[in-house]
Amino acid sequence: MNWPGCFRRGLALPLVLWSIAFLAGLVVLVSGVVGDWVSAEIRAEKTFRARQMALSGIAIGLSPEVKPGDPLLKTGSREGEGYEVKLSDESGKINPNFWITGNNREIFVRLFESWNVDDELRDAAIDGLIDWVDADDFRSLHGAERGEYEALGRPGFPANRPLLNVREMEAVLGLDQVLASKEDWRKDFTVWYNGKINIQYASQPLLEGLAELTPNQCRSLFELRAGPDAIEGNDDDVKFQSIEEAAGLIGVGGRQLDALVAFFDVAGSVRRIESTGYCNGIRHKIVVISPENGGGQIMNWEEE
Ligand SMILES: [Ca+2]
Numbered sequence: 001m002n003w004p005g006c007f008r009r010g011l012a013l014p015l016v017l018w019s020i021a022f023l024a025g026l027v028v029l030v031s032g033v034v035g036d037w038v039s040a041e042i043r044a045e046k047t048f049r050a051r052q053m054a055l056s057g058i059a060i061g062l063s064p065e066v067k068p069g070d071p072l073l074k075t076g077s078r079e080g081e082g083y084e085v086k087l088s089d090e091s092g093k094i095n096p097n098f099w100i101t102g103n104n105r106e107i108f109v110r111l112f113e114s115w116n117v118d119d120e121l122r123d124a125a126i127d128g129l130i131d132w133v134d135a136d137d138f139r140s141l142h143g144a145e146r147g148e149y150e151a152l153g154r155p156g157f158p159a160n161r162p163l164l165n166v167r168e169m170e171a172v173l174g175l176d177q178v179l180a181s182k183e184d185w186r187k188d189f190t191v192w193y194n195g196k197i198n199i200q201y202a203s204q205p206l207l208e209g210l211a212e213l214t215p216n217q218c219r220s221l222f223e224l225r226a227g228p229d230a231i232e233g234n235d236d237d238v239k240f241q242s243i244e245e246a247a248g249l250i251g252v253g254g255r256q257l258d259a260l261v262a263f264f265d266v267a268g269s270v271r272r273i274e275s276t277g278y279c280n281g282i283r284h285k286i287v288v289i290s291p292e293n294g295g296g297q298i299m300n301w302e303e304e
């Protein structure tokens with residue numbers, strides 16, 4: 001009889017098997033953790049490189065000599081790395097601060113009507129914007145001042161000063177509802193250019209919505225603006241000397257011309273540089289606003 005030895009032998013095998021299973025599990029666990037570390041490191045490295053690329057694009061875009069269509073605005077794909085820069089102009093947009101402080105409701109009435117906003121919502125949006133921007137606490141007929149914001153649990157509002165950025169428009173009571181109904185509403189607004197909309201850069205929705213231009217008239221205008229190379233914003237573009245000249249060239253008169261004169265101009269330029277850097281599937285975008293011919297001066301910098 002050798003019970004203890006037999007017992008030990010009987011126990012040894014399961015122990016060994018269990019140990020093997022344990023070690024195998026440990027290896028899987030550790031390699032998983034190490035794998036996560038490594039992929040986090042690789043991702044951080046790619047993000048860093050993508051941002052470096054975007055920064056290079058911004059440096060190119062800030063140069064006043066570089067215009068839309070310049071091959072420098074895009075790099076080839078070296079090991080999946082590069083940047084793409086889009087240049088556009090803020091002067092072709094609506095600055096709400098400019099129009100509200102100039103006491104001009106009409107531009108907003110026309111814009112919101114072109115968005116099919118009903119009268120009640122439209123008036124609440126415009127008055128809300130007036131109350132947000134004006135320094136006093138007197139509520140406009142359909143607007144909102146301290147009491148209305150406090151009732152909604154938002155003490156300390158409205159700001160009672162001009163908007164600091166376009167995003168802030170979503171915080172304005174009344175206007176918030178109108179904007180919520182319009183996808184992409186941001187692209188036709190700016191706070192960086194102070195003046196009437198530059199017809200040289202205005203979008204089709206603004207030309208149609210504010211001055212009732214037809215799609216054909218818009219097309220003629222865009223062809224002139226772009227010049228022979230069909231790219232807007234560079235040296236071969238037709239530069240209009242006056243709104244009347246632009247209107248004459250595209251066959252616009254009467255009510256349409258009156259509206260063009262009221263809301264549009266031929267002056268102004270504030271460059272918008274959107275640079276997207278990429279590295280093996282990771283992208284990083286930087287948007288910079290710079291006065292035209294401002295020698296690389298920067299008015300605003302945003303990253304996403
Ligand atoms: Ca106010």
Ligand SMILES: [Ca+2]
Nearest residue numbers: 226227231237
């Ligand atoms: Ca051109």
